[in-house]
Amino acid sequence: MLTMASEKPILYSYFRSSCSWRVRIALALKGIAYDVVPVNLLKDGGQQLAIIHYLEDTCPNPRLLPQDLKKRAQVRMIADHIVSGIQPLQNLSVLKQMGEKKMEWAQNCIASGFQALEQTLEHTAGRYCVGDEVSMADLCLVPQVFNAERFKVDMGPYPTITRINKALLELEAFKVSHPSLQPDTPAELRA
CATH class of the missing domain: 1.20.1050.10 (Glutathione S-transferase Yfyf (Class Pi); Chain A, domain 2)
Structure with missing residues (x-):
């Protein structure tokens, strides 16, 4: 999960989660600094591709969806x-x-x-x-x-x-x- 409550977004992440990794890549590509709160997925749940869509809508550069x-x-x-x-x-x-x-x-x-x-x-x-x-x-x-x-x-x-x-x-x-x-x-x- 990604929250935007402060100036710096917070990513609730699990080191080996594919979903979390996708979001970390998107944040790195877009140059967005963020804080990480580790979450144990064995207990707490996961991330969604929707976060990347949200980042694409709110921070369109660099583009992760082609114009074509x-x-x-x-x-x-x-x-x-x-x-x-x-x-x-x-x-x-x-x-x-x-x-x-x-x-x-x-x-x-x-x-x-x-x-x-x-x-x-x-x-x-x-x-x-x-x-x-x-x-x-x-x-x-x-x-x-x-x-x-x-x-x-x-x-x-x-x-x-x-x-x-x-x-x-x-x-x-x-x-x-x-x-x-x-x-x-x-x-x-x-x-």
């Missing part, structure tokens, strides 16, 4: 695919229900989602998910690839996803927002 309407629709389609079609299926609440099969479940869900995503990106990608400018889709992609790596998904079948992810991780906003650099990251997971 076709590209804008592509960005939204990719972002929605990741945040609705892949990421929720590997959330902690779902994985708890899978018991001993949770690793296999997560791998299968991610692989299935990445197969469709790879096909889409073959038509939309430039340097990034849609063309050569960072977009909302890219903010969704990087945390999802991180999760895929955590669940030991073979990334070999996804060369476009892998190439885009590598290019994005070279950008400062993606580096500073990385889970290993957050104040609530356990010491053993810090970079």
